[in-house]
Amino acid sequence: MKIIDVKVEVIHIPMKKPFRIAFAVQDHSVNVLVKVMTDEGIYGIGEAAPFEPVTGENSATVLEVLKLFKQGLIGMDPMNIEGIHLMMDRLISGNTSAKAAIDIALYDLKGKVMNQPLYKVLGGYRDQIVTDMTIGIDKPELMAQEAKERVERDGFRILKVKAGINPADDIRALTLIREAVGPDIRLRVDANQGYTVNDAVRVLKEFEKIGVDAVEQCLPWWDMDGSKILRQKVDMQIMLDESIHSPVDAAKACKMDAADILNIKLMKCGGLYPAEKINAIAEANHVNCMVGCMLETKVAIAAGVSLVAAKSNITEADCDSFMYAVDPEMGMPGGFTIEGGVYTLSQKPGLGLDLDF
Known part of the structure; x- marks a missing residue:
């Protein structure tokens, strides 16, 4: 089997309302769908959800x-996923x-070749997972109202609060x-690099009283030393997100005892192949993982939830972003x-999506 063509399509995703985090506000996303085609008529679909910050x-x-x-993919065997990653990394x-x-397109294609759903291709641990729902930054009263709706109307049992x-507004919210x-x-908080170490210690002590399970990326991405200090100062799980792009980052965080949980995002690490490496490194160091997402469609979300379902060490999921779209x-x-x-x-092969373009 050989790759004979790669097609792309740009998609514009308007959101139901602007979504605010510590360093950005988004009211839409512009993503790119990819179709990898082979000489045997089998194809795979993937997605890029870029986010400049x-x-x-x-x-x-x-x-x-x-x-x-x-240019590099034409003529390659789509099952040679390691070789394709090496090619891409050498190019840029x-x-x-x-x-x-x-x-993602290669793994979708692999599942179709194997006639197995992607979560089974990746490990097959379970076929159901639980995701949180994220509450963006707003006036504290409005955040509380949205949280109540998400629980009572939509049935979510885990909330992630931006x-x-x-800090004072965060505590009030x-x-x-x-x-x-x-x-x-269950409540967890994502500060998106917004705190200093001193602010984080003070605020997290208040979060302890509220019963927050975990706090994600309190500090700038480069400050793993500070994250280690936080773990020693507070009684809750510390999660790293923007600090973890690659397996090398994961190894460094684990070696430093800088995190209780690592947040894997396919868009940060380059896909499922490096994501599996990050999870393996974490598991070997007795650190659990979560799979998160950017503003993605069901293509990348399906890949992310398949990874969660496949691995016992991935205990949490933050795979909710497609639901923010006007048309999920x-x-x-x-x-x-x-x-x-x-x-x-x-249980359909690959991503299990009925999609072609």
Whole structure:
């Protein structure tokens, strides 16, 4: 089997409302779909969801890089996933969402060749997973109202609350959210690099009283030393996200005892192949993982939830972003069903999506 063509399509994803985190506000996303085609008529679909503050890319750069990759891919065996990653890494450093798009398409194709759903190709541990729902930064009262709706109307049992701009507002928002949703809903916080070490220690002590499970990326991405200090100062799980792009980053964080949980994102690390490496490194060091997401369609979300379902060491999921879109399905039926935060994965081959272009 040989790759004979690579097609791309740019998609614009308007959101239901602007989504605010510590360092950005988004009201839409511009992503790139990829179709890797073979001489046997089997194809795979992938997606790039670039985000400049994290991956250093946008849709225009992704398109240029995919042109470069296409030259190298033509004639290659799509099952040679390691060889294709080596080719992409030799051609250009970084550009991880572009690499993830090719990677996801290759795994979709592999599942189709094997006639197995992707979660079984990757490990097959379970066919259901639970995701959280994210509450963006807003006035604390509005955040509490949204949290209550997500729990009572939509059935979510885990909420991830964005923070990191104003510590006093963060404490008030979490206090109001806890009051609104009650004691049985799990809460975690994502500060998106918004705190200093001193601020983080002070704020996290207050979060302890509120019953927050975990806090994600309190400090700038480069400050793993500070993250280690936080683990020693507070009684909750410390998660790293923007600090973890590669298996090398994961090894460094584990060696330094800088995290209890690592947040794997396919767009940060370059796809499922390096994501499996990150999880293996974490597992060998008794560190659990979560799979998160950028603003993605069901293509990349299906890949992410398949990885969660495949691995026992990946204990958490933050794979909710497609639900922020005005049209979450976007003409992409299949892949999974979701009810109250519980994903049930498709048993169809590959990503399980009924999608072609």
